[in-house]
Amino acid sequence: MFSKQNVSPFIIGTMRLGDWGSKLSSKEYEQFIEGCLDLNLIDFDHADIYGHYTTETEFGNVVKKRPELRKKMRITTKCGIKLISDNRPKHNIKSYNLTQKHIRESVEISLRELGTDYLDVLLLHRPDYLFNPKEIAAVFSELKKEGKVLSFGVSNFSPSQFDLLNTYTPLVTNQIEISLLRRNAFEDGTLDQCQKLDTIPCAWSPLGGGSLFKETKDTVILRIQKVLKKLSEKYNLEPDQILYLWLKKHPATIIPVLGTSKIERIISAKKALDFSLTHEEWYMLWEAALGREID
Numbered sequence: 001m002f003s004k005q006n007v008s009p010f011i012i013g014t015m016r017l018g019d020w021g022s023k024l025s026s027k028e029y030e031q032f033i034e035g036c037l038d039l040n041l042i043d044f045d046h047a048d049i050y051g052h053y054t055t056e057t058e059f060g061n062v063v064k065k066r067p068e069l070r071k072k073m074r075i076t077t078k079c080g081i082k083l084i085s086d087n088r089p090k091h092n093i094k095s096y097n098l099t100q101k102h103i104r105e106s107v108e109i110s111l112r113e114l115g116t117d118y119l120d121v122l123l124l125h126r127p128d129y130l131f132n133p134k135e136i137a138a139v140f141s142e143l144k145k146e147g148k149v150l151s152f153g154v155s156n157f158s159p160s161q162f163d164l165l166n167t168y169t170p171l172v173t174n175q176i177e178i179s180l181l182r183r184n185a186f187e188d189g190t191l192d193q194c195q196k197l198d199t200i201p202c203a204w205s206p207l208g209g210g211s212l213f214k215e216t217k218d219t220v221i222l223r224i225q226k227v228l229k230k231l232s233e234k235y236n237l238e239p240d241q242i243l244y245l246w247l248k249k250h251p252a253t254i255i256p257v258l259g260t261s262k263i264e265r266i267i268s269a270k271k272a273l274d275f276s277l278t279h280e281e282w283y284m285l286w287e288a289a290l291g292r293e294i295d
Helices: 026-038 055-065 100-114 133-145 159-168 190-197 208-213 219-235 239-248 263-274 279-290
Strands: 011-013 043-045 074-079 119-124 149-155 173-177 200-204 255-258
Touching (some): 026 055, 026 263, 055 100, 074 100, 119 133, 119 173, 133 149, 133 159, 149 159, 159 190, 190 200, 208 219, 219 239, 219 279, 239 255, 239 279, 255 263
Parallel strands (some): 011 255, 043 074, 074 119, 119 149, 149 173, 200 255
16 A cells, blocks of 8 residues: 555656656666665656656566566556647647546556556546546546555645545545745645645655756756755765755655666665755755745
């Protein structure tokens, strides 16, 4: 079960493993999966659209070849975004669809492509402006009774949207963008809600998409880089490790989704868990991002 009591300290994101990133071979997928499991990082995050609907298939080829690996991992996938793609020729425009029919069809396809008979977690990828919470609750209930999905959550939902759906069906997580460059969740009630309901906030793009490590003239990033350098020298850590510690400091227990395909970067992230920032150091980074003292 995906819960605060047993979730991995980091979730392994798969978006950049295939066509949208590193274009791993089947052997490289296998080595990557085994490397993560050896680190006891067992939660893998997918979405049907990744790699224009190909990454689930590539990952699933390893699962089908090595079915014993499935017993060691938890698989999350997402549905609800319809991309224009040669692999989905019936999609006429990019849209969101959280109808009962689309959710059901998406789950059946993901199960087939991932080479599994159940998903540990299904997330609704984006809030369809036309979503009907009663309809979603009904299909969630059916999928759970059938043993095809164990837990359900959402991604990129506002607190009010989460609250609406959670009224009709229990949700275990909200996966949202959280980083020093994207701090909305700290102020819009998202993290407050996660603490109140004891649900898991998962942070996608926790490093700000890598922009915090590049040469730049952006004054915000330059201020952050200055503080990161100071803290990195103090703790003898890399800047990305400091950013993970910044997220981990929050009492909502934010779980970063790692977007790398390099095992050495994942090992480095896990080593950061041996450290902790002070209260003031957390605010040093906040102030750098904000560009002034807090009010």
